[in-house]
Amino acid sequence: MRTPLKALIALFAGAALCMTPQVAALPGATPAALTAPRDAAPAAADPAYRILVFSRTAGFRHSSIDEGITALRDLGAANNFTVDATEDPQAFTTANLAQYRAVVFLSTTGDVLGNAQQTAFEQYLGSGGGYVGIHAAADTEYDWPFYEGLAGAYFHSHPAIQPATVKVEDRAHDATAHLGRTWQRTDEWYNYRTNPRTTAHVLASLDESSYSGGTMSGDHPIAWCKDYAGGRAFYTGGGHTEESYADPAFRRHLLGGIRWAAGTTQADCRPETGYTSLFDGTGTTGWKQAGPGGFTLADSTLTSQGGLGMLWYNAREFTGDYSLKLDWKASGDDNSGVLVGFPASDDPWSAVNNGYEIQIDATDTADRTTGAVYGFQSADIPARDAALNPPGEWNTYEIRVTGERLEIFLNGRKINDFTNTDPARSLKQGHIGLQNHGDGDEVAFRNIRIKQAGTSPGPRSGEVRGVNGKCLDIDNAGTADGTKIQLYTCNTSAAQRWTVADDGTLQALGKCLDIDNAGTTDGTKIQLYTCNNTGAQKWTAQPDGTVRNPQSGKCLDASGDTWNDRTPVHLWTCHTGPNQKWTLP
Template identity: 55%
Template structure:
């Protein structure tokens, strides 16, 4: 419980995780026709079956007809032999679920990818083969839960990849939004993430939703989109899927090494400020680093001299409140500098009850990060960690 008397505690050291740089683009670049190739679309289910599978297969067939690849659609796992897989440039797991391959088929597929084959996972491909560790690496993260289908804002972090070059910085669409068991960011190149404050039911804070990475000599691409039938009639989603297929097939070059590129996330302990007004550091065992910024009143602020706002496109904070709640203003250069964006902080039900709030930054500047706290009277909220995405 928050005490009525302010007291200073030791400041915890900051933890910083850096990735790379997001590059702006407005349209997909023109490209020469790819050499003809074959794609296997595999949609076997041993659990929930999506009614979007037939329209998804047809959408990929349409993409193939227009982009020089031939589609073989199958739910027969006996297709996974070394000889048969060698026919295909890439394999798409389209809304697969459960245990769909036996041990011999798994070995053949692992050899196929490691020898230079491509993998594309769509939506519930993350709800597949939980007992196969190699597949967990390949897909990037396994499914944990999802809220109801709803509209959300997608933050397109890397607009240099063929799957995202045509998308706006903020892509608003309706789908079923998976929460994942782990955050794959350190193991993959994140192409797009969800802004959890734009919808209900997100549990990850930093919430990747589409990514790519090399797998031995092969290439892997995953998109969390694709639950609804309507997705496959959406030109932007179809172009996103095509870009993933072309990357996995080896025809669309992309820097997909883990930890670089468009993710560009920096995370710091909120109490590791370099300057402040009005706040104090509060020890709290449940907090990251063991402490938070606390005793926050209207008009207080914290500054972070080593954290640049240059190129930043997203902000999130882990917070708790049994008080009035309020707003965090994200500013550049000073506590009254350029306002990049703001995010509402609710009463979370207790000073030990944390949740993550996030927002897209709608302005740009290149100064150091400052956070200004506003709200009603009394104690507003505590701030545990803060993160910026985009930029470098």
């Protein structure tokens, strides 16, 4: 339950955050806490599911494949999933793949699937399936463009097996949360033909100065994840050696990749570039405590203790538009929050009276639980619940400020969209802070970083909501060119998950939102079509809520005037009616 103190103070003061002024000291961390992997703790119990392990080779065959299958079977037995292992490509049929939550390509090499099998696998991903690529999975299917995007990058070369330092960039994803900031491993370290950082979220990279033979100019991703064509894709470059599969830390790495690909745990796997660190785990320079209690620093993690108080970033005030990201974890029904838009002051009540709190609290009223703008606006609870990891697992917030608009993303999914109208508050300038709520409320934070206006926001993924709260939907999750686009009740399916790409396209299931034959007349069909970089596939969100195609000068429009499920979407002269108002991710 929520602690009575916060409820009482909120009741009597009408505040969005509760704290009293007093400054607490913050202890430092030891070097060992910054670099040493922790014990490979078991994951939380998951509902039972099945995965398919595919290890066919049409080129070099790794001697570690048998050890890999054994390790995956062991992980399944301990974590409630069943492993079916095969090297038969005939397993890739629509009906057979439907029983699996994820398909693991274990050091496959060469051309391992025929055309019909490739089509079945593309449909499986489009229906929300998961892919896990291990090591030589990047040395596979060079003539299949869909697979190149799925794996993230193709193999180029490798030096001799040798130890290297792995830099862990994301310690919130289930595949890497158990690791320290660095990870010492011996393996065969692949160089890749392209850098996946712009299309995938990098979880770990290699320190090329720690070994010989790296050829990626110092930016060398080695594990990553991405949402792809309606499904989820995870890849790790480790796993060449037999010894890898007996290593508890590497096994836990694989388990986390499988759990995420299977959808049993959530993470923000959008590409991420251009952020500046405010707290990277090495110290708290620039931060200051206001109020009682404080935060301890260990294992590159800030953990709230006592309170009510706030640790705020006093080194600078943020003005203009920005995106703030941070990772957080609650151990149970704990209470904390992230504050934005408040003036510099050693009195924490300045944050109460002038800022907003993005709440962290497992149980409370809708406007005072996780994802809410505390006391002002509830999160979209179904979307929040679908994106939220349970207590004991890490989550990632993105808090995006655009003028007086505050958007909140949880593990990559938008869960709240709030606009400030209070003249006593403003999001256009202010500081940020972390709440320490009180005794017994221990919430941990990692990797606090910010990107300010003037840098590319990168692609965003989620629902496109229109009139009557319905979602932009692909009819029957079809992937054929020409598939109808319609309104439909929002249901979190892959057919309603759109990516707003930097090139101006709206993409889902691996294809683009398209105007039939580049038409310009009112009523022209809007369809799904292979991305081709034409003007018929470019869309621009307007300040009035419309989504306009610059080539035609017309707008995305829900046809008719009843707007039930399956209402077709078409092109129409812009008029700002409710059937032309859309909320993008």
